[in-house]
Amino acid sequence: xxxxxxxxxxxxxxxxxxxxxxxxxxxxxxxxxVEAHAMKAPACDHCHAIDRAxxxxxxxxxxxxxxxxxxxKPPQRPFRSDDQRRPVCVACHRPALIDRLARGGGGxxxxxxxxxxxxxxxxxxxxxxxxxxxxxxCRACHEVPVEPGQPVRAPAxxxxxxxxCHARGAGxxxxxxxxxxxxxxxxxxxxxxxxxxxxxxxxxxxxRKHLARGAACGACHSDAASATGDVVPAPGKRQCAGxxxxxxxxxxxxxxxxxCHAAPDREEPAPERKQxxxxxxAAHQQSDCKVCHQMxxxxxxxxxxxxxxxxxxxxxxxxxxxxRAPVTCGVCHARAEPWRELHMDPQPADAIEFAxxxxxxxxxxxxxxxxxxxxxxxxxxxxxxxxxxDGAGCHAKSGGARPTFDECxxxxxxxTGDLRSSRQRRWxxxxxxxxxKHLAEPGNPGQxxxxxxxxxxxxxxxGLADLHPPAKAxxxxxxDGGAAFKLTGHSCNxxxxxx
Numbered sequence: 361x362x363x364x365x366x367x368x369x370x371x372x373x374x375x376x377x378x379x380x381x382x383x384x385x386x387x388x389x390x391x392x393x394v395e396a397h398a399m400k401a402p403a404c405d406h407c408h409a410i411d412r413a414x415x416x417x418x419x420x421x422x423x424x425x426x427x428x429x430x431x432x433k434p435p436q437r438p439f440r441s442d443d444q445r446r447p448v449c450v451a452c453h454r455p456a457l458i459d460r461l462a463r464g465g466g467g468x469x470x471x472x473x474x475x476x477x478x479x480x481x482x483x484x485x486x487x488x489x490x491x492x493x494x495x496x497x498c499r500a501c502h503e504v505p506v507e508p509g510q511p512v513r514a515p516a517x518x519x520x521x522x523x524x525c526h527a528r529g530a531g532x533x534x535x536x537x538x539x540x541x542x543x544x545x546x547x548x549x550x551x552x553x554x555x556x557x558x559x560x561x562x563x564x565x566x567x568r569k570h571l572a573r574g575a576a577c578g579a580c581h582s583d584a585a586s587a588t589g590d591v592v593p594a595p596g597k598r599q600c601a602g603x604x605x606x607x608x609x610x611x612x613x614x615x616x617x618x619x620c621h622a623a624p625d626r627e628e629p630a631p632e633r634k635q636x637x638x639x640x641x642a643a644h645q646q647s648d649c650k651v652c653h654q655m656x657x658x659x660x661x662x663x664x665x666x667x668x669x670x671x672x673x674x675x676x677x678x679x680x681x682x683x684r685a686p687v688t689c690g691v692c693h694a695r696a697e698p699w700r701e702l703h704m705d706p707q708p709a710d711a712i713e714f715a716x717x718x719x720x721x722x723x724x725x726x727x728x729x730x731x732x733x734x735x736x737x738x739x740x741x742x743x744x745x746x747x748x749x750d751g752a753g754c755h756a757k758s759g760g761a762r763p764t765f766d767e768c769x770x771x772x773x774x775x776t777g778d779l780r781s782s783r784q785r786r787w788x789x790x791x792x793x794x795x796x797k798h799l800a801e802p803g804n805p806g807q808x809x810x811x812x813x814x815x816x817x818x819x820x821x822x823g824l825a826d827l828h829p830p831a832k833a834x835x836x837x838x839x840d841g842g843a844a845f846k847l848t849g850h851s852c853n854x855x856x857x858x859x
Contacts (some may be wrong), residue, residue, distance in 0.1 A: 379456045382472045383447075387481045388544055399429070404538040413527040414535020415519045419473040438464055483545040486552045488587040490531065498577040508566035511554075552587075554594045558684045559698050563622040575603070597682035613672025613681055617698035624699075636690035638707045641714070641774075649768040658756050659765030660746055715775035720821040728811040728818075740795050789829075789855045809838070 391401045407424035411417045426434040431448050439461035449458050452471040461469065494500050501521055502512045519535065526535045533540050556562065570580070578585060579602070583593040597612060604612045610619065651670055654662035671677050677688040689696035694705045723731075731748040732740040746765060749755045755764055763770035798809045812818060814830040821827050832847065839847045845854065 379454065382452050382454055383450050384472075385451045385474075388546070405536065408538075410536055413523050415523050415527070419471070437461065479547055480545055480550070482542040483590065484551040485541055485543050485590070487589075488552065488584050488592060490588075492585045494525070498581070504567050504571060506568070508569075509563045511562065512567065550590050552590050552592055555591050556594050557596065559621055560594070560624060561620040561622070564620055611667065611672075613668040613678065615668055615702075618701070621698035623697075636694070636707050637687050638710060639691050649772075650766065653768070655766050658750065660750065661765070712775060714772045716824060717771050717773050718824055720818045720827070722822075724819060734795065739790075739793075787856050789857070791857045792855055 394401050407420040409417045409420075422434045425431050425448055431445055435445060435449065439458070446458060452473070453469050454472070457467075457469045460467070491501070505512060522541075523535055525531075526533055580595040580599045581592075582599060583595075587593065601612050603609050606614070610616065652664055654664075654666055656662055668681075671688055672681050680686045680688040686696050689702075690707075692704055692706050693702045695702065728740075734740055749765070755761055798814070814834055815827075816830070816834060817826060817828050836847055838844050845851060
């Protein structure tokens, strides 16, 4: 058994190395080792051949690694297995090929170029501000994409795009001054890139469409002209608003955000919200109700904030519409990401802000069921706000009684108070009382109880505060133990719900 193990070990030692890629040349570590020996680091053109125009030409050969001052003479065949220069060779050649040579094998030994590792060793330092006056403008370096959503590309890759200017030493920078643009770095290769921001539009944005309508690059990318680092700000709402004003092009605050904004490939976690905001009339101090409440030809109020106006107007909350975590949007929507289909979900009010000044005494000519409609439960309620006041002889804008619908303050008066309903009052009968039974009682269907027989305060009421629930004495006229069950006794819970 011991012998077999030894044989296995010898076979393993003689076996060729796994077919792994070349180690790759490490510029930064190489420079550190050279400087550690008190030697001057070689210039870029010692390894990289540069033509007359200053462009890279070909790949580094053995002359870059071997010779005086470097790693000695070039390796000769047969390659010895004890050659100490093996680490130099496997920087460009696969280890398996080098080991094959050491065993006396032949064949070509191609190199991997560029044999760089996964982590970038150089960043690309380019100042857009320094290139703002280049002849030809942005299109001297950038090519307009064909399809929407495609990024703007450079017409030529690598050094070729720069050689057109810097081969002649434009701006005092020649192509041979490599360190002017290539700065040492560790990690992913950093190059000038656009900072898309939290709400990118690139998936649906068309450069060709905007250029065809006369938009200049600098009109949208105004911040790029002053960018000196590798982060180039993308156009924001400020740049788009110049055209997207609702006249030249669709407005920035219209409720169709998804015409431009698409969901990102990887959605970031939504910012934490402490509590959604609630709208406060007192905080806005707006005297003209029609600024927010649209009125139709009859004076009937329409949807609030149609097209996000007036909240998105310049004099209101326009700046909040471009924020990462806007506050205004939370008044109506649970989420604010512009690529979502947002539904109206307004927060309920904390307190009453307006009381309705409705004098029943002045409406004595109308029957109760003109405004109050029976519900399936047998209870009565208002018929739906302004609809009860519309119609001939009422408060329509043309030909109606005063005040008209657009005179909002005549009925809606500023007030404060809680939102507790009569259901929460002690000894309330609202939960168990039904009008349906009282208007036509079983056993005596021909005798209906009139509304005013119970609601005796309605005829003289000049405001809602003058309306009071029917008193016990009013109920006692029928609830005498004959026509209906008696009010005295132990059956109070037939009507009253104690809270």
